[in-house]
Amino acid sequence: QDTVALVPAAGRGERLGPGAPKSLRHLGGEPLVVHAVRRLAAANSVAAVVVAAPPGAAETVRELLAPVVLTAELVVVEGGGTRQASVAAALAAAPAHCDVVLVHDAARALAPPELADAVAAAVRAGHPAVVPVLPVVDTVRQLGEDGGASSTIDRERLRLVQTPQGFARSVLAEAHASCEDSLTDDAGLVERLGLPVHTVPGHASALKVTRPFDLVIADAVLAAERS
Numbered sequence: 405q406d407t408v409a410l411v412p413a414a415g416r417g418e419r420l421g422p423g424a425p426k427s428l429r430h431l432g433g434e435p436l437v438v439h440a441v442r443r444l445a446a447a448n449s450v451a452a453v454v455v456a457a458p459p460g461a462a463e464t465v466r467e468l469l470a471p472v473v474l475t476a477e478l479v480v481v482e483g484g485g486t487r488q489a490s491v492a493a494a495l496a497a498a499p500a501h502c503d504v505v506l507v508h509d510a511a512r513a514l515a516p517p518e519l520a521d522a523v524a525a526a527v528r529a530g531h532p533a534v535v536p537v538l539p540v541v542d543t544v545r546q547l548g549e550d551g552g553a554s555s556t557i558d559r560e561r562l563r564l565v566q567t568p569q570g571f572a573r574s575v576l577a578e579a580h581a582s583c584e585d586s587l588t589d590d591a592g593l594v595e596r597l598g599l600p601v602h603t604v605p606g607h608a609s610a611l612k613v614t615r616p617f618d619l620v621i622a623d624a625v626l627a628a629e630r631s
């Protein structure tokens with residue numbers, strides 16, 4: 405039995421400014437999706453990668469990735485109108501021999517292969533849902549309802565959630581089948597089934613490229629890796 409990595413890469417990336425879909429924007433001379441998939445394919449645990457490409461760009465993405473994914477099976481499908489729809493489309497195309505599923509945002513282009521392996525290992529160890537997390541370094545303040553007084557939230561028990569997130573395939577399939585509203589991650593769907601979500605340490609390099617400033621940071625991370 406094997407692990408498949410699903411890569412939602414169909415977002416428009418409007419917060420990054422006008423231009424190509426986010427996963428096709430360049431970082432260090434290559435599209436974000438190429439970085440993300442190369443690292444997943446380099447993970448020992450990953451036997452197959454399914455990418456949900458921007459609408460109309462499946463062939464382009466296939467051509468970009470064919471030289472990059474040599475040791476894993478590669479499937480490219482078109483994504484949907486929401487992240488959740490894109491993950492569902494990728495899951496439907498995942499090879500049948502894979503019983504563990506990782507879901508990884510193309511926007512977290514520099515997540516190291518070891519992070520994917522750590523998440524997959526925790527699923528294999530018996531956790532139905534696993535997310536990598538980082539501690540919160542800032543003090544957090546919650547706004548009151550309708551402009552009422554704001555209050556500090558104890559940050560000690562708060563964590564920032566990253567991807568790749570890992571799931572037993574049957575659990576992720578059930579979570580997607582049973583939830584209509586669009587959540588921002590897949591562990592949130594699994595939680596609604598009443599199942600526990602296990603956490604493992606995340607990695608600073610797995611930052612999500614959302615705004616132009618994030619590209620500056622990611623560029624620096626990549627340059628430091630290459631030096």
Ligand code: C5P
Nearest residue numbers: 412413414415485486487490509510511
């Ligand atoms: O917009 P956000 O940064 O939260 O998107 C997270 C990931 O989900 C990105 O990799 C993006 O390409 C993907 N996505 C998708 N299909 C959508 C919207 C987002 O695959 N319709």
